[in-house]
Each structure stands twice: as structure tokens, then as C-alpha cells.
Amino acid sequence: MSVTGGDDPLRVIMLGPPGAGKGTQSARIALAYGVPHIATGEIFRHNVSDGTELGQKAKSYMDDGELVPDDIVVAMIRQRLAEADVANGFVLDGFPRTVPQAQSLEELLADIDHPIEVVLRFAIDDDEVVRRISSRRTCVECGATYQAGVRPPKVDATCDRCGNEVVQRDDDTEAVVRHRLEVYHRQTEPLEFFYWQRGLLRDVEAIGTIDDVTERALKVLAEYEDPPLHEPAA
Ligand code: AMP
Numbered sequence: 024m025s026v027t028g029g030d031d032p033l034r035v036i037m038l039g040p041p042g043a044g045k046g047t048q049s050a051r052i053a054l055a056y057g058v059p060h061i062a063t064g065e066i067f068r069h070n071v072s073d074g075t076e077l078g079q080k081a082k083s084y085m086d087d088g089e090l091v092p093d094d095i096v097v098a099m100i101r102q103r104l105a106e107a108d109v110a111n112g113f114v115l116d117g118f119p120r121t122v123p124q125a126q127s128l129e130e131l132l133a134d135i136d137h138p139i140e141v142v143l144r145f146a147i148d149d150d151e152v153v154r155r156i157s158s159r160r161t162c163v164e165c166g167a168t169y170q171a172g173v174r175p176p177k178v179d180a181t182c183d184r185c186g187n188e189v190v191q192r193d194d195d196t197e198a199v200v201r202h203r204l205e206v207y208h209r210q211t212e213p214l215e216f217f218y219w220q221r222g223l224l225r226d227v228e229a230i231g232t233i234d235d236v237t238e239r240a241l242k243v244l245a246e247y248e249d250p251p252l253h254e255p256a257a
């Protein structure tokens with residue numbers, strides 16, 4: 024597999040709690056490999072702002088920091104993975120988030136003989152997540168993220184990348200973040216074992232600058248055929 028996007032496709036899942044930097048890193052990895060960045064949270068947010076039926080179904084769960092039901096998410100991802108641009112692979116960001124979602128994905132990809140090749144787990148502790156997310160600001164259009172006070176957009180509340188409005192997401196308040204972390208530990212963390220069992224799990228420390236984390240992630244991807252590091256905590 025080459026970082027310039029050779030013949031080998033890249034099919035990677037980004038696993039980690041909210042605020043671990045998955046969105047930012049996914050965008051960079053997708054760019055490096057020339058594959059689409061598929062972020063289920065972003066797809067939902069676009070559907071909410073466009074007022075679609077899917078958006079209406081998802082909104083109340085999102086506002087409460089709960090997961091959207093598996094059948095809705097899986098139907099959406101099935102549709103997305105049927106599009107032509109995934110032929111050379113994809114970076115999955117925010118999906119799967121439950122074991123049933125991971126099982127559905129496995130079946131879906133087995134049908135087209137394109138299994139997941141690697142799962143990057145972004146490790147970060149809860150207090151750092153709360154600190155990061157409470158100051159996170161997000162572009163309503165392209166999903167680019169900024170940090171109030173630390174890494175703001177160049178022009179106040181305006182996205183550097185696409186010029187649209189930068190806001191605090193409704194679910195990025197401290198109370199909702201704490202709840203999203205609980206949901207993560209309860210419903211998503213079991214995926215670490217699921218993918219470890221399949222020999223796919225690789226660790227990326229999510230601390231340091233954005234460039235540091237990207238460098239670590241790209242290094243892990245370049246070496247992903249090596250054996251997995253260790254068994255995740257139960
Ligand atoms: P995110 O942008 O990944 O933090 O996702 C924002 C919200 O969208 C989550 O808190 C969920 O309500 C919903 N969501 C995104 N992806 C999923 C998923 N795979 N399963 C269930 N809900 C999801």
C-alpha cells in the first residue's frame with residue numbers, strides 16, 4: 024500500500040471517543056490515500072440541516088448524545104458504500120459504533136469481497152476529551168474543526184477551508200459530552216475486542232499536535248501488516 028494511492032485499496036475504520044481527533048485525522052488520511060472520508064455524524068448533520076426524513080429521524084438522538092438506532096445507520100451506510108467513489112477504499116469515521124453495526128458492516132463488505140483491512144484506535148483519556156470538545160467549533164458545511172482560544176479560524180466564526188459559518192455543535196456542550204463518553208464506553212468500546220480478535224486493531228496515541236498524530240497514523244498504516252500490539256482492556 025502506498026501513501027500516494029497505488030493499486031492497493033485502503034479500507035480503514037477510525038475508532039476512538041468523541042474528541043479524539045478522528046474527524047481531522049480521517050480527512051488527512053483520506054486525502055493522503057485519495058479515498059473518500061465517510062463520516063456518519065457529518066452525513067446526519069447535513070440531513071438535519073437539510074430537513075430530510077433521515078435528518079428528522081436522527082435529530083433527537085443526536086441532540087441527546089444518544090446513538091441513532093442501528094437499522095437507520097446501517098441502511099444509510101449501505102447506500103453510501105454502494106457509490107462508485109469507494110472502489111479504491113474509504114476512511115470510515117464514526118461508524119461502526121456498536122457490535123451489531125460492525126457485524127452488519129462485515130456482512131456488507133464480505134458480499135463485495137472487500138473486507139476492512141485495519142482499525143486505528145485513537146487513545147485519549149476522558150478529561151482531555153471534555154476539555155477539547157467544550158472548546159471545539161465546527162464548520163456547518165464541511166465539518167472542519169477549530170478550537171476556541173487555541174486554534175480559531177483566521178476570520179472570526181468563518182471556516183478557513185470553505186468560508187461557511189463555524190459554530191459550537193449542539194451536542195458539544197460539557198453535559199452532552201459526558202453523556203456521549205458514557206455511551207462510547209458502554210456501546211462502542213466493545214468494538215476494540217471485536218476487531219482485536221480479528222487481528223485488525225492498531226493503536227495511535229491521540230495526544231500532541233495534529234501533525235504528530237497524523238504522522239503516527241500514517242506510520243501505522245504503512246506498517247499495518249505487522250502483528251497487533253496487545254489485547255485491549257476488557
Ligand atoms: P459524531 O459527529 O461522529 O460525533 O456523531 C454525532 C452524532 O451522530 C452521534 O452522537 C450520534 O447521535 C450520531 N451518529 C453518528 N454516527 C453514528 C453511528 N455509527 N451510530 C449511531 N449514531 C451515530
